[in-house]
Each structure stands twice: as C-alpha cells, then as structure tokens.
Amino acid sequence: MTVESFSGSSANRPVGFVRVALLTPPGRGALAVVAVAGDGAVDTIAQLFHPSGKFPLAERADGGIAFGRWGDPVGGEELVVVKRSDKSLEVHCHGGVAASEAVMRSLEAVGAVRQPWQEWLAAGGAPPIEIEAREALAKAGGPKAARILSRQLAGALQAELDHVASLRRAGDEAAAGAVCDRLVRAGRVGLRLTRPWRVVVAGEVNAGKSSLVNALAGYARSIVSAEPGTTRDLLETRLVLDGWEIDLVDTAGLRDEAGGNVERAGIERAVAAAADADLVLRVGGGGVGDPRDLAVATKCDLGPSGLRSEAGVIHTSTVTGAGIAELAAAIVRRLVPEEHEEPTLLTGPVPFTERQMRLL
Numbered sequence: 001m002t003v004e005s006f007s008g009s010s011a012n013r014p015v016g017f018v019r020v021a022l023l024t025p026p027g028r029g030a031l032a033v034v035a036v037a038g039d040g041a042v043d044t045i046a047q048l049f050h051p052s053g054k055f056p057l058a059e060r061a062d063g064g065i066a067f068g069r070w071g072d073p074v075g076g077e078e079l080v081v082v083k084r085s086d087k088s089l090e091v092h093c094h095g096g097v098a099a100s101e102a103v104m105r106s107l108e109a110v111g112a113v114r115q116p117w118q119e120w121l122a123a124g125g126a127p128p129i130e131i132e133a134r135e136a137l138a139k140a141g142g143p144k145a146a147r148i149l150s151r152q153l154a155g156a157l158q159a160e161l162d163h164v165a166s167l168r169r170a171g172d173e174a175a176a177g178a179v180c181d182r183l184v185r186a187g188r189v190g191l192r193l194t195r196p197w198r199v200v201v202a203g204e205v206n207a208g209k210s211s212l213v214n215a216l217a218g219y220a221r222s223i224v225s226a227e228p229g230t231t232r233d234l235l236e237t238r239l240v241l242d243g244w245e246i247d248l249v250d251t252a253g254l255r256d257e258a259g260g261n262v263e264r265a266g267i268e269r270a271v272a273a274a275a276d277a278d279l280v281l282r283v284g285g286g287g288v289g290d291p292r293d294l295a296v297a298t299k300c301d302l303g304p305s306g307l308r309s310e311a312g313v314i315h316t317s318t319v320t321g322a323g324i325a326e327l328a329a330a331i332v333r334r335l336v337p338e339e340h341e342e343p344t345l346l347t348g349p350v351p352f353t354e355r356q357m358r359l360l
C-alpha cells in the first residue's frame, strides 16, 4: 500500500491518516522528537529515511533504533528513527527549530498531517486530564507546582472523580459532595500552578523596598540608593520561594510631593500593581488594612521602628539579614495557607483547569 492511498488533505482527514507532531518544545533541547503515527506510518517514513544497516525499517523489530540519513541517502541529515511499532515511530533529530521543521515538512510532502502535540495526544486516545496535565506541566514553574501536576498526570484526579461517580451511583450524595468540596478548595491553588503568584513590594519612598527585593532574590536585581525616589518603574523578578514560583514586583516609593512627572507616573503604576497583586508587602508601615497586605518593617538594625509593637509585622534588616528568612516564609504562608492549614489538601487529587472546576 502506498502513502497516497490513505493520506489526504488535512481539511478532509480520512480514517487511518498518518499524523505527525513535534513532541519537544522548539529550540530548547539538544534533540527534537518528531512523532509519526497511524496506519502506514512505517511506509511513510521509509520514503524519506535511509537506514545505514542493510535492513529496511519495515523488517526491523518493534523497539528497534535505526541510525541513518533523511531525504538524501548521501548528503541528508544524520538522525535516528525509533520504531515503536509499524504504526508509531519517532524521528530524533537535532534540537534546533530548522531541523525538526525540515523533517516535518518533508513528512507533510509525502502525505502526513501535522498536528499540535495536544491534538496528537488526543487522537492517540489520551484522556483529557492527561492532556491538560501535560500542557500545564510544560508551563509550570517551581518544584511544588510540578509535583502536584505530576500526580494528576499519574491519575490522582481521575481516580477521585471516578470515586465521586461511584458514590453518586450508590446514592451517597453527602459523601460525594464532601469529596467535591475538598477538590474545589484544592482547586484554588490548582488553578494557579501555571501562573506565578504576584507579590508587590510597596510603601514609603526610601523605606528599603528595593533592598528587600534584592535580599529575597539573592542578587542585586534593583538599584538601591540613599536618594529617595530611586525606583521609578515596576521591576519584576521571578523567583522560587519554598518551592513556589513568584513574581516579585518592586515599585516606586509613595510620597505626596513626588519629584516630577516620571516619579508620579511610577507611583500610579505602583498603586495599580498593588491593586491586582496576590499579596502586597507594605514596607515601612502605613496602608495595611487589606487582607492581602503583609506589613514589613525595615532597617531594624538602626533601632526600634514605630511598627515594633504592632502584631503581625515582620521586622527585617537587609544589612544584617535579620528577618529575611522569616519574611520569605510569611510570604509563602500567606499565598498558600492550605499547605499549613490542611497539609494533605495539595498532596492528593487537585483540579487545575477551569474545565475541571466547572465539572465539579
């Protein structure tokens, strides 16, 4: 059978067409993996691939790895073809965008249909939660998000949803409801696993905000100077605190008599950034009142601050390092209180997409 007899235009896909998809992210690794699947996949590849041994691909055992050239038997790119079965093969080529693109183009030229990797997984019969988990894992930042999503990829959420369904069938609505409530609570964090938490550092001018950002980041990210009004614009730093990915946003210090237009514009941005943050570090006192605020006193090496007596204030010094670890811990505790208040909530099934939350 030839490729032409069962391939076709992508607009009108016949049953049994050969599908091709790039499984590795573009340009990130040393190797790219192009997957080819469908009835006749081995014949499709055989038109382009010239193995260096004497056995053609069709005669090789499942699981076999063949080294050879692509396109031109003499000058074509050297690459490796993994034959999982007659219907499922992988082409492992150089990781750059150009090499994998050339391989996919040539496969399309002999009739294969290109699919985005999510569609490719779905066409191969992968369940929706698995596809969503793989997609989320590709975007997850920080080890904790990756760990939670890996568990869902391994089936934790699906098993819990099956459990809910069986409780319903048995007529135990109360128990089913309790499991769903727990899942919805976990979903508050689950929905944030592909998007870093946003923590804005705001407060009085010259209070030591940029110094705090640098202390938390571990390097001199923001300019620090004795001159009030140093930071003008928003400056974001992505970091991982206690396993959670966070965007820490330094802002222009607040003061009534701002130096000029630029500083005033910076202050407006600071106020707007604080309004849509997950947590605001209120540095140097003032403004605490919103539940998203965390009060931070700075420069405690210089002696007691006016905030000393207030409860819940974290006292820090970027000169001695005092209070910085406590501040990092307090930030995480405020962002993800579930970790302390309900320690098992995030170690089991966790929904992580809007679709899953709607199902619940």
Ligand SMILES: Nc1nc2c(ncn2[C@@H]2O[C@H](COP(=O)(O)OP(=O)(O)OP(=O)(O)O)[C@@H](O)[C@H]2O)c(=O)[nH]1
Residues within 6 Å of the ligand: 204, 205, 206, 207, 208, 209, 210, 211, 212, 223, 224, 225, 226, 227, 228, 229, 230, 231, 232, 251, 252, 253, 254, 298, 299, 300, 301, 302, 316, 317, 318, 319, 320
């Ligand atoms: N003694 C002492 N000085 C500090 C501390 N933190 C910051 N400073 C000093 O305070 C001054 C202002 O620090 P910045 O971190 O630039 O303050 P800021 O709040 O970002 O200032 P603006 O961007 O101008 O609003 C600098 O001279 C710092 O060296 C601290 O913990 N102890």
Ligand SMILES: [Mg+2]
Residues within 6 Å of the ligand: 209, 210, 211, 222, 223, 224, 230, 231, 250, 251, 253
């Ligand atoms: Mg600053």
